[in-house]
Amino acid sequence: MKKRDVSFDNYIDLLREKDERALDFVIDEYGGLIMSVIRHLLGGFPEEQEECFNDSLMKIWEHSEDYNEDLCEFRGWAAAIARYQSIDRLRRIKRDYDRRALQSLEDLNESSSTNEEVFRRIEETIDDEIGSMLECLSPGDRELFRRLYVEGESAREVGKELDMSESNVYSRASRGRKKLRLFLKDRRENEYGR
Numbered sequence: 084m085k086k087r088d089v090s091f092d093n094y095i096d097l098l099r100e101k102d103e104r105a106l107d108f109v110i111d112e113y114g115g116l117i118m119s120v121i122r123h124l125l126g127g128f129p130e131e132q133e134e135c136f137n138d139s140l141m142k143i144w145e146h147s148e149d150y151n152e153d154l155c156e157f158r159g160w161a162a163a164i165a166r167y168q169s170i171d172r173l174r175r176i177k178r179d180y181d182r183r184a185l186q187s188l189e190d191l192n193e194s195s196s197t198n199e200e201v202f203r204r205i206e207e208t209i210d211d212e213i214g215s216m217l218e219c220l221s222p223g224d225r226e227l228f229r230r231l232y233v234e235g236e237s238a239r240e241v242g243k244e245l246d247m248s249e250s251n252v253y254s255r256a257s258r259g260r261k262k263l264r265l266f267l268k269d270r271r272e273n274e275y276g277r
Contacts, residue, residue: 095157098147106144113158117165124169124212127204128176135172139165155268163267170212177205219266224259231256 089097089108097105114136121135142164150160180202213233217225227245230236231252238252245252 095147095150095152098144101144106140109143109161110140113161116158116162120162120165121169124166124208125172127201127208128172131172131176135165135168138172139168142168166212170209173205173209177202177209180205216263216267219262220259224255224262227252227255228259228263 086102086104087093087097089102089104091112094105094108094112098109117139118132118136121132121139125131125135139161143161146164150157213229217228220228223245227241230241230244231238238249238256242249242252247255
């Protein structure tokens, strides 16, 4: 039985069937886009870029059945995966620096300016990306999201601090997530084409 050639008409189906030729097709067609997203976010960490590229491809491979062509183009979906993988890698880099700092406080003091600069760059990149993602929300909802999802506070704590019921916090978070989903979909389409 002859295997089908991989093309724009069938690569998604073949990817879902775990045909490695489809992954090669994705690399050929979208590898440049994926790497440009990674370089944008991990520009200060060139040693991390290749591994992040490979992690992004692995996520695309493993989650190809989750891709919904009715919601966005494949290129936008692949770029979003690369973006999230890059952000995860920045968080991992930050955790590694934090861990090393705790293990060797003396060494950290000797080279603190270098470590502080790396830490500052990571924090700025993560903060910029989160700020960009939340720009569609009102200032109050931004604060609510930041506290719930970035700082990890409970809905009860946030509600108490913002003088609202816990159910109201959940309702506002739910509306905000819907608004954020639409905003990110539009942004992805504008950035990567539909």
